[in-house]
Amino acid sequence: MNSKENLVFLGMMGSGKSSIGSLVSKKLNLEFIDVDIHIEKKLDLKISEIFEKKGEKYFRQIEEVETLGVLKNKQTVISLGGGAFLNNKIKKEVLENHISFWLNWDVKTLINRIKDSKKRPIAHKSSKKEIEELIQKRSIIYSKAMYKIDCENLTKNEIVKKITKIYEAN
Numbered sequence: 001m002n003s004k005e006n007l008v009f010l011g012m013m014g015s016g017k018s019s020i021g022s023l024v025s026k027k028l029n030l031e032f033i034d035v036d037i038h039i040e041k042k043l044d045l046k047i048s049e050i051f052e053k054k055g056e057k058y059f060r061q062i063e064e065v066e067t068l069g070v071l072k073n074k075q076t077v078i079s080l081g082g083g084a085f086l087n088n089k090i091k092k093e094v095l096e097n098h099i100s101f102w103l104n105w106d107v108k109t110l111i112n113r114i115k116d117s118k119k120r121p122i123a124h125k126s127s128k129k130e131i132e133e134l135i136q137k138r139s140i141i142y143s144k145a146m147y148k149i150d151c152e153n154l155t156k157n158e159i160v161k162k163i164t165k166i167y168e169a170n
Contacts, residue, residue, distance in 0.1 A: 006076045007167060008094050010142055011103040012135055013082035014113035016151065016159070020103060023160045025077035028167065034079040035067050042066065047081075064089060071098065086141055095144060099170060101163055102145035106152050107135050 007024065009017040018034045025032035036047055039062060043050060050059045063081055067090050070078055078098075084090050094100050111131050126134065142148075147166055151159050 005170075006071060006073060006078050006098045007163075008071070008098045008100045009077070009079045009103060010085040010094070010100060010145055011082070012105070012110050012114070012138060012142075014110050015082075015103040015105055016156070017079040017082075017103055020156060020159055020163070021077050021079040023156060024163050024167075027160060027164055028077070031073070031076045032079075033070050033073065033076055035063070035070055035084060036079075036081045038070060039063060039066050039081075060087065063087070068093060082138070085145075086138065091141070091144065095146070099167065100145040100147065101166075102142040102148045103159070104139070104142070104148050104150050104152075107132055109152060110135055 009021045022032050064087050067084050
């Protein structure tokens with residue numbers, strides 16, 4: 001891995017960016033940063049509370065600043081928020097300077113994981129059809145990642161193994 005590159009996980013909420021990222025970081029003995037948790041700690045508010053009290057626009061501004069700051073790290077495993085890669089500045093930075101992995105799942109799997117989650121403000125207020133449309137729309141953008149990992153029918157360990165193999169080949 002080039003010394004300036006980070007491993008960056010992107011994908012829909014509920015795709016396992018945090019859990020897989022954490023496992024990969026342990027296996028590779030690298031630092032792990034979950035950007036959503038980083039933002040929650042910085043603002044001392046849960047993401048859902050930020051959306052509720054300040055609105056999505058405010059959250060997206062904070063997300064851009066904090067994500068770009070975290071991406072300045074070196075040799076770190078980073079889990080982006082589900083919507084972060086839709087931001088052009090974040091997307092450009094990730095694609096030009098980091099190794100990116102899209103954790104891809106079937107739409108049904110993602111819907112089952114996120115539909116009733118109160119901690120996911122966008123999904124919580126959306127119908128099944130709206131979530132489906134969101135997944136399809138975001139998948140077009142996520143597909144720009146350096147690597148697409150099809151996670152359906154794989155265990156966490158198999159996903160981690162796949163990613164570390166790709167990483168070690170870089």
